Amino acid sequence: MLRTTGLEYSYDGKRTLSFPDVSCEQGSHWLVLGQSGCGKTTLLHLLGGLLTPSRGTVEIAGTRLGELRSTARDHFRGRQIGIIFQKPHFVRSLTVGENLQLARHLAGQAPDQERIVHLLERLNIVHKLQARTDNLSEGERQRAAIALALVNKPKVILADEPTSALDDHHTGEVVRLLEEQASLAQATLLVVTHDNRLKAQFPHQIQLQVQPNASGAL
Amino acid sequence: MNIARLSWKNLTDKPLNMALSLILFALGVGLISLLFLLEKQLQEKFDKNLAGIDLVIGAKGSPLQLILSSMYHIDSPTGNISLEEARPFMRPDHPLIGEAIPVSLGDSYQSYRIVGTDHRLVGLYAGKLAEGRLWEGDFEVTIGASIARELGLKMGDKFKSSHGFVHDDDLEHGDAQSFQVVGILAPSGAVIDQLILTNTQSIWKVHGEHAESEGAADDHDHEAHEHAEGEHAEEGAAPGDLSAESGGEITALLVKYKTRNFQTLNLPRNINENTDLLAATPAIELNRIYARLGVGMDALQVLALVIVVVSGLSIFISLFSSLKDRKYELAWMRVMGATPGKVFLMIILEGLLLAVSGYVLGIALSHFGMEVLAGFMKESYRYSLTGAVFMWQEVAILAGALLVGFLAAVIPAIQASNADISTTLAQR
Incomplete structure (x- = not known):
């Protein structure tokens, strides 16, 4: 389902990060753990097709990302990969509902208001359908971000430090929601974090090591 | 939700910025169109009344x-x-x-x-x-x-x-x-x-x-x-x-x-x-009138063009500075599957939509202004002019307006579509 082989990424041709091979079954839930600077975000961007690896391949649902042209990769990402960031992003001028409509349009999917309402119901924020994203609470923003990642029924959901800014109570809830929604959509879930609180909840784990020649910033 | 609607929503989300660019643009277009209207009708009146008198x-x-x-x-x-x-x-x-x-x-x-x-x-x-x-x-x-x-x-x-x-x-x-x-x-x-x-x-x-x-x-x-x-x-x-x-x-x-x-x-x-x-000789005297009016008309025309250029600049600046605020949402759109071309189109459309709205407002303004002016002319000279005419020049002005809107948006659009999404999103 989600498979990498010999993945490497080099910054300006000198400092190179290499990653262990990953192979995730469809519908399985994974935790990628590692301290700051070991390249967690870089791995997530490589998996999401936001970065191009200098060596190795990323294969999602039978498609090798490296073989797609850049616009085709954008389309593929829109349809097949849902990404959740630590800090949720929205188009500010649009309401929650319109953001979801836009996400479907950008991925080339037909409008589906029913699915949008259904999704928001499941996430318990359907009353925010017409709300501007500025007017959401932190918890509601995180839920709306999950809805956006799921609206196109992706095969893979990637989450980058989704809980690092949250307290224990909200962390538990966000992880529960992510697992619940990923299971409902039968999507592969891969959470990248340095947050050890999540360890107990994921049976599949990958530990990234700090690489001495890597950039400290990532 | 398509790109055109998104562009429009982005514009109306910042009503003050939009109003400033819009008003400037409308003033420029309005002034140019008014000059054309006035010149055309006065010339028509004068030429018609020449009636072959030598x-x-x-x-x-x-x-x-x-x-x-x-x-x-x-x-x-x-x-x-x-x-x-x-x-x-x-x-x-x-x-x-x-x-x-x-x-x-x-x-x-x-x-x-x-x-x-x-x-x-x-x-x-x-x-x-x-x-x-x-x-x-x-x-x-x-x-x-x-x-x-x-x-x-x-x-x-x-x-x-x-x-x-x-x-x-x-x-x-x-x-x-x-x-x-x-x-x-x-x-x-x-x-x-x-x-x-x-x-x-x-x-x-x-x-x-x-x-x-x-x-x-x-x-x-x-x-x-x-x-x-x-x-x-x-x-x-x-x-x-x-x-x-x-x-x-x-x-x-x-x-x-x-x-x-x-x-x-x-x-x-x-x-x-x-x-x-x-x-x-009427023909000679008419040419003298045109020459005299012409200087004023030319000066006003230059002024109108300056206003249009400034309004183009104002569109450029407001689009360019909005990119900074929208850095993350543009990156997010790319994550959601938007190609660089779509992002480019969105910013260009914002420029064009502003230009077209400014054009419509400006043309309306000039025809209204012409009607008001016609009222004055009627009172003092008993000459009847009208704002209710259409000129082919208005199509040319529209083309010019679209060009200004495009030029104002093209640099921000290139910048937005070329932005490195990974770097942007990795910034905390």
Whole structure:
């Protein structure tokens, strides 16, 4: 389902990060753990097709990302990969509902208001359908971000430090929601974090090591 | 939710920024369009009223004033000339002059000018009767279409004239006979729409005491009379024919040449040097007006272009600075599957939408402004202009507006579509 082989990424041709091979079954839930600077975000961007690896391949649902042209990769990402960031992003001028409509349009999917309402119901924020994203609470923003990642029924959901800014109570809830929604959509879930609180909840784990020649910033 | 709607939402999300760019753009477009409207209509009016008149002969003064007063009826006359002075040019056997139409001014009704002339003036502007007939006897008038409409004058209505061109009840010729409407002309778009036409003798009769006090011209009279008698036989008396008259005054002669040649080129100079009359060539005077108006028009046009450029700059700056705020959402759109091309399109559309809205607002503004201006023109000159016309230039202005919108947006659009999403999203 989600498979990498010999993945490497080099910054300006000198400092190179290499990653262990990953192979995730469809519908399985994974935790990628590692301290700051070991390249967690870089791995997530490589998996999401936001970065191009200098060596190795990323294969999602039978498609090798490296073989797609850049616009085709954008389309593929829109349809097949849902990404959740630590800090949720929205188009500010649009309401929650319109953001979801836009996400479907950008991925080339037909409008589906029913699915949008259904999704928001499941996430318990359907009353925010017409709300501007500025007017959401932190918890509601995180839920709306999950809805956006799921609206196109992706095969893979990637989450980058989704809980690092949250307290224990909200962390538990966000992880529960992510697992619940990923299971409902039968999507592969891969959470990248340095947050050890999540360890107990994921049976599949990958530990990234700090690489001495890597950039400290990532 | 498509890209065009998204662009629109992004614009309206910052109403103040949008309003500033929009107002500037609308002002620039509006001013340019207004200048075109004004120039076009004034030129049309002037050219239409030229009506093939080659020369205007009147009293000494400013040639421009003579043309404006006796052809366009928007200035005071330079003075009157005696019929005797004018008569040589009215001879049907004049070698150069084909037609010489007398015009007598001085009175008005409700600030519409009463013109003493003959039927050839109507022919000059290809005027047609809508009702009734042309004037024949004294104190019969045929009125222009605008007057009939504005003053509600109908066939058979009577009115008294007043002295001068400004409406003033105190200046009414109270003891003179009333004029009676015997005909109404169909709208022609030319100056006769706003004239009250009658024969020259009626103008004299209103000023009856005035004519009598000019007995000094008696000596010439006899001589002139004999002259006139001779011509009379040849031509046959048309209504309002002045060849049998003597001692009166007219304001100007509108002259059409038989043919144009070097002699007609010299005619105005001969008249100006050898007689007490003034001869002015409308084409030359018109060019002088255009040249004078042109300087002002050019200055305004430059100003309008500067405003458009500044508004383009304001669109550019507001788009460019908005990119900073929208850095994350643009990256997020890319994550959600937007290609760089879509992001480019979105920013370009924002520029174009602003330009088109500004254009629509500006065109509306200019036509409204033209209507307001037309109201003023009507009040002071009785000239009817309108804002309810469409010009092909407006299509050209639209093309220009789109170009400005595109140019203003293209650099921000390139910047937005080339942004490195991974780097942006990795920033915490």
